[in-house]
Amino acid sequence: MRKSRFFSGIALLALSASGCGLAAASNERDVMVPAEPTMIDFVDPATIVGLSTRTLTEGDSTSSRYVYINYPDLATAPALNEALQEQAERQLRDFRAYTTGDEPVYPRPELNVDWQLAAASPQAIGVRLRTGQFLGDNWGNSTRTYWFDPHKGKAVDSTGLLSGEAALERLATLVKEQLKKRGSQVELDIVRAGGDEFDSMAFNSGGDLVVEFDDCQLGPCSLGRLAVAVPAGQVAPLLSGLGRQAQESVREAAKGAMSGDRPHFAPTTSPDAVSNRAGSVDCARVKCVALTFDDGPGQYTGELLNRLAKERARATFFTVGSNAAAQPALLRRMSMEGHLVANHSWAHRDLSKQASSKAADSLEKTGNAVAAAIGQTPTVARPPYGAVNQQLRDVARRLGLSLVTWDVDTRDQLGGTKDDIANRAVREAHPGAIILMHDIHRETVDAVPDILKRLRGKGYSFVTVPELYGSAGMQAGRLYRSGNELPGKQPLT
Secondary structure, X not given: XXXXXXXXXXXXXXXXXXXXXXXXXXXXXXXXXXXXXXXXXXXXXXXXXXXXXXXXXXXXXXXXXEEEEEEEEEOOOHHHHHHXXXXXXXXXXXXXXXXXXXXXXXXXXEEXXXXXXXXXXXXXXXXXXXXXXXXXXXXXXXXXXXXXXXXXXXXXXXXXXXXXXXXXXXXXXXXXXXXHHHXXXXXXXXXXXXXXXXXXXXXXXXXXXXXXXXXXXXXXXXXXXXXXXXXXXXHHHHEOHHHHHHHHHHHHHHHHHHOOOOOOOOOOOOHHXXXXXXXXXXXXXXXEEEEEEEOOOOOOHHHHHHHHHXXXXXXXXXXXXXXXXXXXXXXXXXXXXXXXXXXOOOOOOOHHHOOHHHHHHHHHHHHHHHHHHHOOOOOEEOOHHHOOOHHHHHHHHHHOOEEEOOOEEOOHHHOOOHHHHHHHXXXXXXXXXXXXXXXXXXXXXXXXXXXXXXXXXXXXXXXXXXXXXXXXXXXXXXXXXXXXXXXXXXXXX
């Protein structure tokens, strides 16, 4: 079954009448095929000065579809930022159009986009977008890589690494020669210079050009994920100026990594970093609420921390692992200022639709990223979209994680003004409430001072989620929606 692309930049897999489904979930891993020559050594985003992240989201437990699109924003690459934003908006717009219908689709269709840095230097920057889609059967995956030339201030797609149409034609021939080794099921005729088969190209540490293909793009889904590495010597005559810069950039980065030049971030060792200790406020005697912020850290998180610090209010941050790894300094600040840094999975995919091993890997990777930043592994996790099943609860129990959703939704995901968000939070707050917000939205951050002022005027104290449960603590594998769910606890009036 051949993949059909029905909108720009997203690889969707057509479901045929014969029952052919999407590619196997095992293809989601960052494991290249074959392993060595097509492996890309991605740049650690935490080492890039001026990098932040932007996010487009849609969906909660009541929505007909889920969307989480995350991409980097680099202070030194405005044209690249613009290209990434346009791609994200196009993917969101077209996914909405494709999944909008009169009847709800169950399980909910899902679009998820995360990213990696294929290169980052004064010579070239490469951003690899990885798209996953769930359309009722399984996950299908695709990649697209954009490149930026710092000397010209110009962003291009992957074909910009090549010197022109003739070079692309020659590359197609070289790629076909390698694909022949994969057997007769590979449809070589699909690989052509004028198609969209060359939308994801980068260099490995040896300077070979890695060409990636999407699930089901060149043949049956049973083939899994295909990628080939064109040797550096063969590809050298085909490269553009940017291509040569990118190739050299990756080679130099590999040498630096081998010599130990890559910077490392020491974990926080201060005892003040342990901010999930229950008992600093007795919520059995005091009116407590837990403000929670999902999906960051993002471009507005630093300002939110400023506002919380000014009002001496603590909160719980459910961080997405890829964002946490990219911006560890913000995590250290959260922890040092008394907030709880918690787990929100690696890439914000619905964990209830994942195999147990996939869900566990997502949570463990995020826990490791947080621990590397603050020296403390989260024991509290929020499943993306609040989607929980028994399998996920079993995974959480094995990992020592308590699952937390919410009982007050400010609905800031739907937009609205800062006043709308603040009014919902204050109107629906109650002792023991767990209030859902997102620090990726400008309006939410602007609403926080009003929320703090009005709730404090009503006698509320702001605590982290574990503090709601006092000395009884929280149990791994259990789902918590409100501080009032503790057996025997009576809500204050």
